[in-house]
Amino acid sequence: MTIVKTNMDRRSFLKASALAGGGLMLSFSWLAGCKPTPEQALTMPKEWFELNSYIKIGENGAVTLFSPNPEFGSNVKTSMPMILADELDTDWKNVFVEQADFYPERYDRQFTGGSQGIRQGWTPLRTAGATARMMLVNAAAQTWKVPAGEITTEAGTIHHKSSNKKAGYGEMASLAATLPVPEEVKLKEIKDFKIIGNSKKNVDGLNIVTGKPLFAIDHKVDGMLYSAIVHPPAFGMKLKSFDASSVKSMPGIKDVFSINVFTEEYERNFFDVATFPEIVAIVGNSTWEVLQAKKALKVEWENAPQSSFAMTDFGGNKSTGSIPAGLENSADHKAKMAEYSAKPGNILRRDGDPEAQFKKAAKVIERTYSAPFLAHNTMEPMNCFADVKGGKAVVYGPTQAPELIMSTLAQALGIPKENIQINLARMGGGFGRRAYSHHLVEAALISQKINAPVKMVYTREDDMTSGVYRPTYTATYRAALDENKNLLAFHVKAGGIPETPIAPNRFPAGAIDNYLAEGWQIESNITIGAFRAPRSNFIASAEQSFLDELAEEMGKDPIAFRLELLKRAETNPVGETNDYDAKRYAGVLELVRDKSNWNTPPAGIHRGVSAYFCHNSYVAEVLDLEMKDNQPTVQKVYAAVDCGIVINPDAAANMGEGAIVDGIGNAFFGELTFTNGVPDKTNFDKYRMIRQKEAPRSIEVHFVKNDVDPTGLGEPLFPPVFAALANSLYKATGKRLYDQPFQPQLIEMGNLKM
Amino acid sequence: MATLNLKVNKKSYTVDVDPNTPVLWVLRDHLNLVGTKFGCGIAQCGACTIHMDGAAIRSCSLPVSAVANSELTTIEGISENGDHPVQKAWLEHDVPQCGYCQAGQIMTAVALLNENPLPSDQEIENAMNGNICRCGTYLRIKAAVKTASQSL
Ligand code: FES
Numbered sequence: 001m002t003i004v005k006t007n008m009d010r011r012s013f014l015k016a017s018a019l020a021g022g023g024l025m026l027s028f029s030w031l032a033g034c035k036p037t038p039e040q041a042l043t044m045p046k047e048w049f050e051l052n053s054y055i056k057i058g059e060n061g062a063v064t065l066f067s068p069n070p071e072f073g074s075n076v077k078t079s080m081p082m083i084l085a086d087e088l089d090t091d092w093k094n095v096f097v098e099q100a101d102f103y104p105e106r107y108d109r110q111f112t113g114g115s116q117g118i119r120q121g122w123t124p125l126r127t128a129g130a131t132a133r134m135m136l137v138n139a140a141a142q143t144w145k146v147p148a149g150e151i152t153t154e155a156g157t158i159h160h161k162s163s164n165k166k167a168g169y170g171e172m173a174s175l176a177a178t179l180p181v182p183e184e185v186k187l188k189e190i191k192d193f194k195i196i197g198n199s200k201k202n203v204d205g206l207n208i209v210t211g212k213p214l215f216a217i218d219h220k221v222d223g224m225l226y227s228a229i230v231h232p233p234a235f236g237m238k239l240k241s242f243d244a245s246s247v248k249s250m251p252g253i254k255d256v257f258s259i260n261v262f263t264e265e266y267e268r269n270f271f272d273v274a275t276f277p278e279i280v281a282i283v284g285n286s287t288w289e290v291l292q293a294k295k296a297l298k299v300e301w302e303n304a305p306q307s308s309f310a311m312t313d314f315g316g317n318k319s320t321g322s323i324p325a326g327l328e329n330s331a332d333h334k335a336k337m338a339e340y341s342a343k344p345g346n347i348l349r350r351d352g353d354p355e356a357q358f359k360k361a362a363k364v365i366e367r368t369y370s371a372p373f374l375a376h377n378t379m380e381p382m383n384c385f386a387d388v389k390g391g392k393a394v395v396y397g398p399t400q401a402p403e404l405i406m407s408t409l410a411q412a413l414g415i416p417k418e419n420i421q422i423n424l425a426r427m428g429g430g431f432g433r434r435a436y437s438h439h440l441v442e443a444a445l446i447s448q449k450i451n452a453p454v455k456m457v458y459t460r461e462d463d464m465t466s467g468v469y470r471p472t473y474t475a476t477y478r479a480a481l482d483e484n485k486n487l488l489a490f491h492v493k494a495g496g497i498p499e500t501p502i503a504p505n506r507f508p509a510g511a512i513d514n515y516l517a518e519g520w521q522i523e524s525n526i527t528i529g530a531f532r533a534p535r536s537n538f539i540a541s542a543e544q545s546f547l548d549e550l551a552e553e554m555g556k557d558p559i560a561f562r563l564e565l566l567k568r569a570e571t572n573p574v575g576e577t578n579d580y581d582a583k584r585y586a587g588v589l590e591l592v593r594d595k596s597n598w599n600t601p602p603a604g605i606h607r608g609v610s611a612y613f614c615h616n617s618y619v620a621e622v623l624d625l626e627m628k629d630n631q632p633t634v635q636k637v638y639a640a641v642d643c644g645i646v647i648n649p650d651a652a653a654n655m656g657e658g659a660i661v662d663g664i665g666n667a668f669f670g671e672l673t674f675t676n677g678v679p680d681k682t683n684f685d686k687y688r689m690i691r692q693k694e695a696p697r698s699i700e701v702h703f704v705k706n707d708v709d710p711t712g713l714g715e716p717l718f719p720p721v722f723a724a725l726a727n728s729l730y731k732a733t734g735k736r737l738y739d740q741p742f743q744p745q746l747i748e749m750g751n752l753k754m
Numbered sequence: 755m756a757t758l759n760l761k762v763n764k765k766s767y768t769v770d771v772d773p774n775t776p777v778l779w780v781l782r783d784h785l786n787l788v789g790t791k792f793g794c795g796i797a798q799c800g801a802c803t804i805h806m807d808g809a810a811i812r813s814c815s816l817p818v819s820a821v822a823n824s825e826l827t828t829i830e831g832i833s834e835n836g837d838h839p840v841q842k843a844w845l846e847h848d849v850p851q852c853g854y855c856q857a858g859q860i861m862t863a864v865a866l867l868n869e870n871p872l873p874s875d876q877e878i879e880n881a882m883n884g885n886i887c888r889c890g891t892y893l894r895i896k897a898a899v900k901t902a903s904q905s906l
């Protein structure tokens with residue numbers, strides 16, 4: 001039995017009423033078309049009684065659950081309320097879910113990213129649900145004059161057996177809402193979960209398939225104007241001047257001006273990655289009119305000098321950020337990365353005496369892997385609605401990180417935080433891109449300047465060419481073997497522009513006596529940021545491709561080889577800082593081996609395996625490839641996942657399928673290159689995205705069943721698939737692929753089509 | 755500027771816009787029909803798919819002047835209560851992740867099934883290939899099209 005103290009999450013017990021004077025607390029719930037559907041058992045009550053920040057209950061027993069985190073497609077808006085509902089012990093069909101606004105006084109960590117929503121929300125949400133349940137039980141105890149300990153609940157009803165008294169939650173809600181919050185509450189036993197672990201449909205499903213206005217880009221108010229932006233054409237350039245008169249007389253155009261998201265004295269935070277801080281904004285009566293003016297605007301750019309700024313880094317330390325000058329080229333990037341690969345890097349981990357072992361090795365295998373910059377290409381381009389007037393601001397935009405952009409907004413607008421309300425829109429994809437939310441600041445500055453509500457929308461070209469990209473990386477792996485093909489030492493040296501992808505304490509560290517990891521990085525003015533499983537998304541592909549080749553060299557089955565290493569890490573680990581659980585890691589490999597019948601692939605199928613640990617979760621994948629008319633076709637992908645307790649299994653499988661499709665797409669096609677600072681691709685005509693025909697024919701996602709608290713899911717299925725694909729392509733073509741994307745090399749192999 | 759009469763989802767509208775304005779922006783900005791989405795603006799992603807006289811078209815790349823005499827249908831118009839067999843199949847398979855591409859996917863699927871009620875896997879893949887889903891829900895899309903096809 002788990003008993004938790006409620007004071008760990010005190011802020012969720014603040015009632016809205018206590019804050020009503022201070023916060024703006026605009027309800028945007030109507031945006032979601034949040035009216036009850038006929039299938040819903042209960043309709044809107046006459047009155048709501050608030051039990052805590054997450055839960056209010058109507059007199060008729062209807063329950064509203066607030067989903068705290070922004071939704072970008074990872075299903076938190078359904079799965080987080082499921083956790084609340086289970087501990088509250090209510091009937092899911094009586095639940096309405098509302099997206100909470102950004103409200104730091106009431107909620108912790110309203111951040112979607114790093115696959116941490118469920119992991120970090122798990123205990124607070126359970127506590128909030130259990131506390132509300134306890135308060136309802138206490139209300140019944142008081143009303144019936146019976147001990148609370150004799151009262152049970154089930155699916156929204158309260159029961160006292162010996163007196164045979166029964167009541168719905170709705171009947172006790174008004175009293176419960178006035179009772180003190182219990183000091184501690186009992187959480188359910190895992191075996192007693194009724195909602196958690198049972199698939200529930202997306203709470204916004206009907207709104208999505210009927211085209212309801214769910215996204216910031218859909219928002220509209222009376223008197224709203226439209227805005228387009230014009231940004232520098234190249235990294236390393238900035239605004240010199242523009243001629244407002246070149247467009248001011250065009251139909252529908254109201255104003256043209258420049259804005260800057262940073263004031264001089266502002267101290268930036270780690271997420272203040274604004275691609276081009278100064279841009280030109282065009283405001284007018286309709287999207288089409290501002291897009292016409294965008295094309296016609298006369299504007300001059302100039303090369304930006306090297307610049308620096310005060311910032312607080314990821315660890316909270318004060319530092320100075322700097323942006324180098326220059327117009328960068330992908331060809332130069334490649335040459336520079338090769339140069340750095342050849343030099344010694346910074347030693348990140350060293351076990352045993354790897355150098356000595358390499359010297360005495362009978363054979364050394366060395367392979368170098370690379371991957372390019374990637375654009376996130378969220379389906380909904382960056383955009384935002386803002387209404388700033390009279391010293392107050394309402395901002396409604398797609399952001400994964402409202403808390404992080406709040407300070408940026410406050411300094412840019414010169415408005416204190418308490419007068420800024422950020423409402424959280426459903427996002428048309430995130431993938432890390434919207435952890436950097438300067439589009440919110442841009443829209444707010446535009447609205448402030450014209451003193452009217454405005455919706456600013458990036459074109460696809462703006463979105464793709466002013467990104468916060470996945471960095472480009474390269475990694476060189478070396479293995480030393482003795483004459484009997486035993487592994488003596490292992491060396492990885494990896495870096496990128498502008499960061500190293502290495503996590504030095506992950507597998508295979510801990511499994512090899514002589515191990516060396518080195519990292520390096522090269523500065524750049526191309527803006528980069530989090531992209532689904534940052535760093536892991538590359539290093540997993542390199543490491544797992546190398547292990548495959550190494551296993552082959554050593555004459556071992558690739559799964560057996562990994563399991564052997566993991567056994568060593570489990571029973572007699574090298575070093576004390578290994579950050580993975582070797583047993584759980586082996587568990588997913590064994591599961592995928594069973595589920596895929598690893599040793600007996602169907603006829604004509606070429607198989608690759610890969611596994612990785614990140615975001616506290618373990619994933620192994622087997623990919624089945626078929627060559628059909630010289631065209632590589634992914635027939636099937638098997639994934640085995642250990643992410644602890646799974647809240648919403650079908651939605652979790654959907655997320656996993658998406659990550660696998662995303663990985664296959666990026667491995668085959670994903671690439672952004674630069675010429676003189678200009679991104680070489682601007683839209684989907686050149687930037688190839690995976691489509692229906694290239695998606696696997698089927699995907700099976702298998703979850704390890706255990707009682708471990710839930711961990712990340714949105715990201716961990718993504719990194720391993722790159723190598724599973726590369727390893728199966730090797731089986732199919734006889735050629736190892738070292739450089740992403742693969743498709744151009746497959747074409748060069750002759751006869752292959754894609 | 756020109757005054758144009760449009761027929762969308764069986765309703766008549768009069769708009770006063772630049773005749774070159776793409777249908778997409780007329781729907782979204784002028785008629786408040788925002789279910790049709792902007793994804794690329796160059797007929798590459800399918801997010802803006804609507805029907806013109808029953809056929810799927812890319813509304814981002816068609817000037818409004820070209821549709822004055824046509825019947826347009828958007829995601830808002832395929833059913834009263836979200837109970838078109840394709841919408842129902844989408845819910846059954848819990849297809850959407852972020853949901854942004856799904857109006858376009860559904861409009862393409864409806865047009866396909868209107869023309870070919872029992873498409874093969876390959877016909878589904880071909881028809882749906884123009885609609886990008888960045889979240890990667892392709893398998894569920896295909897499964898939902900099949901389910902809808904069986905219930906037609
Ligand atoms: S917006 Fe029309 S096809 Fe992409």
Ligand code: FES
Nearest residue numbers: 852853887888889
């Ligand atoms: S569901 Fe997100 S783009 Fe398709």
